[in-house]
Amino acid sequence: MDYKKELERLNEYQREAVLNESEACIVKANVGSGKTTVLTSKVIYLHYEKNVSYKDMIVLTFTNKAANEIKERLVALDSSIQLEQLEGFGTFHSVALNLLKNSLPVDKLGYTKEFMVIEPEEELDIALEIIQEEKLTIKYKNRLKKRLEQASCLEKEGEKVSKYNDDIFKLVDLIKEEKVKQNKMTFEDILKNVNILLEHSEAAPKWIIIDEVQDSDKLQLDFIDKLKRPDTKLFAVGDPNQVIYSWRGSTLNVFYTLKHKYMAKELTLPINYRSSTSILEAARCFLLDGSELKGIRETGSNIIVKNHYNPFNEACYLVDKIKELHSSGIKYSEMAVFYRLQNQSQVFEDVFLKNQIPYEVSMKKNIRDIPVLNWMIKLLRFSINPNDFSSGLYVISNKDYGERIKEAAARKLLKEQVIEKSELYSKMHSFLNACSYVKEAKELYNYFQLDKYIRPTSASYEDDKEAIYALLDIITEYVKEKEMQFVDGLRDFVNSSALYGVNIFKKDISNDNDTVKLMTLHASKGLEFSYVFITGVNYGLIPLQTRAMEEEEEEMRLFFVGLTRAKDCLELSYYTNPDYHRAVPGESRYIHMLPQQLIQNDNNKGEGVSLQELKKQIIEARNQEQEEEVAVEGLAENIENAESEAAKAIRKVKHKKYGIGKVISEDDMILEVEFENYGVKEFVKAFSELEFLEFSVL
Structure with missing residues (x-):
């Protein structure tokens, strides 16, 4: 291809970034400045001008959508690219997963190559199972997820002391052991484990290219560091003005960290092409x-x-x-x-x-949010991973689907592997041999005889059946597109769906x-x-x-x-x-x-709005009687409140720091005051130092 034509379309800032070959280069890309164009042009330039194989590049993104967009642009520019050449192009988790599955010795950590990916909520299920089984004392279970996250971060033994005097640290260790036993990894485990194994690996990409680098958290920065060898070059693009995920771990000082750690050159993309x-x-x-x-x-x-x-x-x-x-x-x-x-x-x-x-x-419509699909995906998980005790227990003891065996009996049945006492257990146990050549959704549906297990007399039967067929159709199509053996393709799908979710009802x-x-x-x-x-x-x-x-x-x-x-x-x-x-x-x-x-x-404060007409619109907007009544009652109350508020006088106060504000609520002890540029503040009346001004009318 004539890659030089692509370079000619770039502005001076974009071209400088693409041609830069520093050991490390950090590009601050303003919003709408064409960073995806720069990333794809960088890959093409390295491949054609510098003879760097696509397989020698690791290209990291934060969403599957961004990874697919980069791949699609590359294929559109260069039709000779084979998708298998781009296995190192993807999200941090998908690239790490690929390394664990295909390159790194996961057996050293106690796993097999067939390990499954689970969502954080499933780890919580394992935790609750262990607490019950081991009779652990765990306080504040309503905050268990957060407590486990905090306890898992502590590495020094001297720090592992529960301030609530319970078994939280013992639970953390038991969860880790149980995940290895069940051959499961969470998203966090994928990065933790790949970082451990990369320490002793000779894998050495020639280039690491990162999109939206500002969103990186500590584990992802460690992943970058473990991938980077002395001869590996780093190119990262991001916008510090778009750090909006600190609640899930991203940090503000990523640019500073990378720049000083790798002595990186800093460039900018200042020109916005998007907005007026x-x-x-x-x-x-x-x-x-x-x-x-x-x-x-x-x-x-x-x-x-x-x-x-x-x-x-x-x-x-x-x-x-x-x-x-x-x-x-x-x-x-x-x-x-x-x-x-x-x-x-x-x-x-x-x-x-x-x-x-x-x-x-x-x-994001998670399979877990749809009861019948949550049950179905766990049925498939246990079928391809007989060590997945928690999924097997959920399937057999579920109160709505399956054989609905009591939990204590189901637990005993699984532990003793009494297959003949459960027809569904027998089906799951034989799955790997019986279904290795499945091609159509109907074959899977009939193999498990699902009509017997999804409440055929219930009102939701038809919807449940339709949802299961939709999922099975997606799975069989996925396996065909990947050109994999069915069981391998199913494992790949289950892991992929855990990472990215599954678009069952077109909510994306x-x-x-x-x-x-x-x-x-x-x-x-x-x-x-x-x-x-x-x-x-x-x-x-x-x-x-x-x-x-x-x-x-x-x-x-x-x-x-x-x-x-x-x-x-x-x-x-x-x-x-x-x-x-x-x-x-x-x-x-x-x-x-x-x-x-x-x-x-262009204010629309309601002047000239017919309240009767508004009431009629509300009623029509709801298509069920019960919703209609709620809407009408809510409207009547809103109208009454609005008219009442309009007649009220406003009590104003003055504060040394916040200026003039209006009292929006008060009781015997507390005042709530709204200030124009500072929002709502609460004051204890006895210590507020507020100066009360005159009343004014709305």
Whole structure:
């Protein structure tokens, strides 16, 4: 291929990054600056100009989607690439998993190559099983997951002392032993174990290339360090302004760490190709590191700020707005609605469905969330891994599916391996021999005689059967595409589904579908749309109420990410009556931080809105009688509250630090006061040092 043509399309900053051959290079890529283009061009340049084999490159991403996008772009540029050449291209976990399965001696850790990947929740199931079996004393079981995470991080024996005087550290050791016995690894185990084995490995990639490096946590940084040999070169791209996952381990100092550890050269990609100048100017207000954000596009339209009475009112408005935009030629797929919390999507889903607006919700639908599929996947897990005691116990003793044997009897049956006492156990025990040549979903369904075990007389029977067939169809297609023996392909699928989830009910966002996208701000990262609506910009939602400065800064970076998803038009909204716990009525300080010359106030405070018509819309938006009654009652209460609030007088106070605020609630001891730029603060009346001002009327 003529790779030089690809290089000619790059701007000077992108070209400098692609051509750089330093031992280590860290590229700070501003939002919308073409980092994926740089990554793919870097790979092509190294392969064709420097004769580096694709197999000698490790390319690490944080999502399967990003890994697939890079692979697809490479194949589109170079049709001679074989996918097996790109086995080192993937998420941190998938690349580590591939090394453990194919290159590294996992037997040294007590595992076999057939080990299975489990989700964190399944590790919790193992923990509860051990607690019961070993009669351990464990306090605060409602926080067991967090306690196990904290206890597992301690490496020095002197630190392993429970402050609650219980058996938590003994439990950690027993879980580790049980996972080896059952041949299972969690996501964290995959990275921990690969790091242990890489210590003594001679594997030496020529290049390590990392996407979104700012999201790296300690284990991932250790993985990079273990992969990197003296002759391995490192190229990493990321944006410190998009660190929005510190709650799952990513750290703010990744760039500093990598730069100083490897004496890395630092480059930048400052030019944004995505957003209009007005959107970028607004986004600059939320940059925390003082970096540049250059754009090359026209000024574009002002940012619209709207006030809605409540989320339902906004959903009705969005129906009309989206229809209007679509009529003007904008595809549904170019429009997106963002919110801070996942449960905020429900009102939009209800109203969009009623008004025939096609939409998709970005939400990871885990197999574990669907009871019959959770049972089915565990049945398959035990069938391919007879050591998987916890899955076998779940299948045989489940109260809704299977033979519904009592748990104590099921435990004894499995431990003594009394196969003849359970027909289903017998089927699972014989699976590896009987089903090695399965090709169709129906063969699997009939082998297990699933009709007998999924409550054929229940109301959910047809839905359960359909869901199982959907899963089995996905599995058989997956095995065919991979061109693997069925049992090997099934193992691969089960591990892959644990890492990435399975799209059973089309809940993943797809740009191929002409639908409006509904998603949280977190889920919007890496995407772009012509028209973006960011909803609920009320204090308590955007931003969430925070206690630490680090959390507040992360909220700002998250809002920055949301703003910069918009290419052409951006609307922000806030509620008079947010309907969410802890959300404060009125616009949050983030709206006040925007330059006034960029804002087009287009408030929709409800003037001229017929309350009877609104009531009618609510009733029609719900298609069931019970929901209708709830909606009507809620509306009546909201209207009454709104009218009551409008008649109230506001009590104002003055504080030395926070300025003028209004009292939003009080009792005999505590005052809650909302300040314009600081949100809601609580004061003990006796020590508040507040100066009470005059009453004013709304």
